[in-house]
Amino acid sequence: MIKIKRFFDFIVALVAIVLLSVFIIITAIIVRLKLGSPVLFKQERPGIQGNPFYVYKFRTMTDERDEKGELLPDNIRLTKVGKFIRKFSLDELPQLFNVLKGDISLVGPRPLLMEYLPLYTSEQSRRHEVRPGITGWAQVNGRNAISWEEKFKLDVWYVDNQSFWLDIKILFLTVVKVFKSEGINQDGQATIEKFKGSDQKKVSNK
Numbered sequence: 001m002i003k004i005k006r007f008f009d010f011i012v013a014l015v016a017i018v019l020l021s022v023f024i025i026i027t028a029i030i031v032r033l034k035l036g037s038p039v040l041f042k043q044e045r046p047g048i049q050g051n052p053f054y055v056y057k058f059r060t061m062t063d064e065r066d067e068k069g070e071l072l073p074d075n076i077r078l079t080k081v082g083k084f085i086r087k088f089s090l091d092e093l094p095q096l097f098n099v100l101k102g103d104i105s106l107v108g109p110r111p112l113l114m115e116y117l118p119l120y121t122s123e124q125s126r127r128h129e130v131r132p133g134i135t136g137w138a139q140v141n142g143r144n145a146i147s148w149e150e151k152f153k154l155d156v157w158y159v160d161n162q163s164f165w166l167d168i169k170i171l172f173l174t175v176v177k178v179f180k181s182e183g184i185n186q187d188g189q190a191t192i193e194k195f196k197g198s199d200q201k202k203v204s205n206k
Helices: 002-019 021-035 080-087 095-101 114-119 124-129 148-161 164-180 199-204
Strands: 040-046 052-058 105-107 133-135
Touching: 002 021, 002 095, 002 105, 002 164, 021 052, 021 080, 040 114, 052 095, 095 133, 105 164, 124 148, 133 164
Parallel strands: 105 133
Antiparallel strands: 040 052
16 A cells, blocks of 8 residues: 555656646746745655654745744735635645655645644644645645644544545545635634644643
8 A cells, every 4th residue: 555655646746747837837936026035935844753854835925024033923924925825725836846755645644843743642643654645634624624633633534544545535625625715724814823732632741
C-alpha cells in the first residue's frame, strides 16, 4: 500500500504540475505584484512520525507590523487577493513539489504547526503515523468550519481506514469542495484559530 501510494502521489503530482503550470505561474505573478517578495511562504511543519520538513505555499498575507514590530492580526494582513487565492486553494499549489520530494502525500492529515506537537493527546498524536497530505478526510468533512477535536478524530479515522479507493474518494470530494468554496474559514475568523490543547489534555496535565 505504501509503495503504491508513493508511486501514485509522484505521478499525479508531476502531471498536476504540468497541467496546472499556467495557474501556478499566474498566481506567482499576482502574488509578486500585489504582495511583493517573497512569493512563497515557507514554514517548518511536522511530517510522518513528527519529523520536521518545510512546507511551501503561496503568500496570502502582507508583513504589516505595529509600532512594536509585531505582526498585525491575520484579518488585517489578509488581502482581497489573498482571500481569492485561498477561496480556490491556489495557495496550496506549491505543495505539489512537496509531494514530489516525498515530504507529504496527496492525501493525509494536514501538516500543522510544530508548536502543536506537545499539545496533542496520545490519540490525537496518531495522526502522525502516516505521511501528511495536501488534503484529507477532515478537509472534505468540514475543513476549517469544524472544531480541532473533530478534525483530529477524522484524521485518526483516516489512519485506521486508509486505502487507495478512500484516497480517490477524498481527492474527488476535494475538487468539489474547492469549487463550492466550503469550510475555508472558521466562523468569525479570517483564518482558523490556533489550537491550544484539548480539554482532555488539559485535565490529564493537572
